Structure formats: structure tokens, C-alpha cells
Amino acid sequence: MHLLRPLHGRDGGTLPQLRRRIAHKAAAQDVNYRHAFHAGNFADVVKHVALVAILLHLRKKDKPFRVIDTHAGRGLYDLQSEAAARTGEAAGGIARLEDLSGAPPALAAYLDIVRWAGAGRYPGSPLIAAKLLREQDKLIAIERHADDEKALASALARFGNAKSFCADGYQRLSALLPPPERRGLVLIDPPYEAADEFVRLGEALAAARKRFATGIYLVWYPIKSVAASDALSGEVLADGPENVLRITIDVGREAEGEKDRLSAAGVLVINPPYGFAEEMRAAAGVLGPRLGRNASAEISIADL
Numbered sequence: 001m002h003l004l005r006p007l008h009g010r011d012g013g014t015l016p017q018l019r020r021r022i023a024h025k026a027a028a029q030d031v032n033y034r035h036a037f038h039a040g041n042f043a044d045v046v047k048h049v050a051l052v053a054i055l056l057h058l059r060k061k062d063k064p065f066r067v068i069d070t071h072a073g074r075g076l077y078d079l080q081s082e083a084a085a086r087t088g089e090a091a092g093g094i095a096r097l098e099d100l101s102g103a104p105p106a107l108a109a110y111l112d113i114v115r116w117a118g119a120g121r122y123p124g125s126p127l128i129a130a131k132l133l134r135e136q137d138k139l140i141a142i143e144r145h146a147d148d149e150k151a152l153a154s155a156l157a158r159f160g161n162a163k164s165f166c167a168d169g170y171q172r173l174s175a176l177l178p179p180p181e182r183r184g185l186v187l188i189d190p191p192y193e194a195a196d197e198f199v200r201l202g203e204a205l206a207a208a209r210k211r212f213a214t215g216i217y218l219v220w221y222p223i224k225s226v227a228a229s230d231a232l233s234g235e236v237l238a239d240g241p242e243n244v245l246r247i248t249i250d251v252g253r254e255a256e257g258e259k260d261r262l263s264a265a266g267v268l269v270i271n272p273p274y275g276f277a278e279e280m281r282a283a284a285g286v287l288g289p290r291l292g293r294n295a296s297a298e299i300s301i302a303d304l
């Protein structure tokens with residue numbers, strides 16, 4: 001039995017009513033988050049290595065697969081842009097891996113794709129996925145911010161089997177499931193700027209799993225506190241998926257007086273492919289010592 005469960009409402013309404021009220025209020029909010037400020041940071045590295053490991057697994061069989069990226073971003077980021085320079089986050093992430101060679105397979109394949117994107121650029125999840133599609137596979141990438149979706153469409157233009165849409169990824173997801181191929185990955189990587197993001201995510205995931213229970217789901221989340229991180233895990237576990245792997249990375253806090261940046265993040269993988277945890281452990285052995293701020297980063301990989 002899972003120990004982590006969603007938080008309970010305290011305003012007299014039932015939990016589902018409370019959740020729906022918060023969700024509808026927040027659905028109307030605009031998107032402020034821009035991934036350009038964070039592209040290539042330590043959290044992107046772990047998320048994208050996990051994405052590559054899953055896609056390499058799906059490629060082992062000839063049968064086609066589909067990737068659905070519900071919060072896709074721009075697809076390609078300029079690490080010299082004003083946004084990237086302002087935070088300098090890639091310096092604590094992908095920049096620390098530039099000289100790496102002889103890495104374990106998933107990490108090596110990820111680095112190949114980053115190098116393919118070109119010097120000073122960083123590929124986002126939809127571009128990484130597109131690069132790993134075979135002729136028979138498909139990618140649907142959804143991005144709600146109109147400018148970012150325009151950039152995304154242009155980044156994906158050369159891939160005939162990848163399509164982007166400007167829409168709400170949560171709303172669109174159910175209609176896309178089950179995929180005609182009946183195998184594939186759903187990546188859910190929201191900005192977590194709305195107070196109810198965990199709730200919306202939990203509801204969207206439960207609805208998606210009703211239609212596509214055998215799919216692989218990769219959910220990214222920031223860790224700002226243990227309680228919030230457990231609440232997110234609780235939302236994901238609420239409809240009772242049996243097979244969930246949690247990977248977390250903690251790079252250590254900034255020195256006193258420096259900017260208070262995100263220092264820990266995680267991914268939850270529902271229905272992780274066979275051998276995925278071991279591949280991620282091998283990658284973690286290389287990433288931990290390189291991504292830590294003060295000492296080695298702590299990377300934990302465990303079944304929930």
C-alpha cells in the first residue's frame with residue numbers, strides 16, 4: 001500500500017469539490033513561466049537523461065510508439081540569450097558535462113543530442129524526443145504560450161512525424177489517449193506556478209491512465225520542501241498505479257547570501273521500462289560528482 005496520499009481539504013467541501021474549484025480558478029491564469037531562464041540546468045539534465053533512457057527502451061522493439069509532451073516549451077534554447085545569461089543556470093548543469101566521454105548509454109545518447117543541437121544551444125524535451133523517433137514513431141508536443149509554440153513549431157519543422165499545438169496540455173491529453181500505437185510515453189512537465197498545479201496534474205494523470213493504463217508516464221517536479229514533494233507524489237499515487245519509480249537530485253544549497261535558487265528536483269516514472277532504474281543508477285554515478293554545488297549531488301532512485 002502506498003504511504004503517500006494527497007492533502008485533505010479543510011473548508012468543509014469534499015476533497016474532489018475543493019480540487020475542482022481550485023482547478024477551474026487557476027485554469028484561467030496566464031502563463032508567466034519561461035523555460036529559457038532554466039534550460040540546461042541540473043534538473044533539465046536529470047529529466048532529459050530519463051527521457052532518453054525511456055525512448056531508447058521503446059526503440060528496442062520495431063513496433064511504433066508515440067510521445068506526448070504536454071508542456072513542451074520552445075524546443076531549442078540559446079544559452080547565450082539574455083534570459084539564460086541572467087540566471088546562468090546551465091553553468092551548474094549541462095556545462096559541467098561538456099568534456100564528458102565514455103558515459104553510460106542513456107547519458108552518452110543524451111550528450112550526443114545536446115552536441116547535435118549545436119554549441120551554445122540546448123535542446124528541450126520535444127526536440128530530444130523528435131531526434132529519437134524512428135520513421136514509424138510520432139511526437140505530439142503541446143505548449144500553451146503562443147510565442148513559445150511558434151518557436152517550437154520551427155524547431156520541429158524538419159521532423160515530419162512531430163507536430164506541435166498551441167493548447168492547454170492537461171485539457172488536450174485525454175483526447176489524445178489511447179494513442180493508436182498503444183505504446184508510448186506521456187511527459188508532463190508543468191511550470192508549477194499555479195497554486196493548484198499538483199491537483200490539476202493528479203486529475204489529468206488519473207484521467208489519462210484510465211484511457212492508457214499501460215503507457216509510460218514521466219512527471220517532473222521541483223522539490224522546494226519535503227512536504228510539497230510528498231504531496232505531489234501523493235497526487236500521482238492517488239489512483240493507485242502499481243509501478244512507480246522516483247528519482248530525486250539534490251545539488252546542495254547556494255552559499256549564504258547568494259541567490260536562493262532551486263536546489264532539488266525529482267521525476268516520477270509510472271510503468272518504468274525493465275532495466276530503466278539500473279540505467280539511471282549508472283548515469284547517476286557520473287552525474288552526482290559533477291552536478292553538486294558544494295559536494296557531490298545526492299541522487300536517489302527508489303520504487304514508491
Ligand SMILES: C[S@@+](CC[C@H](N)C(=O)[O-])C[C@H]1O[C@@H](n2cnc3c(N)ncnc32)[C@H](O)[C@@H]1O
Binds near residue numbers: 047073075189
Ligand atoms: C518546464 S517548461 C517545459 C520544459 C520542456 N518540457 C523541456 O523539458 O524542455 C513548462 C512549459 O509549459 C508551458 N505551459 C504552462 N502551462 C501550460 C498548459 N496548461 N499547457 C501547456 N503548456 C503549458 C509553459 O509555457 C512552459 O513553456
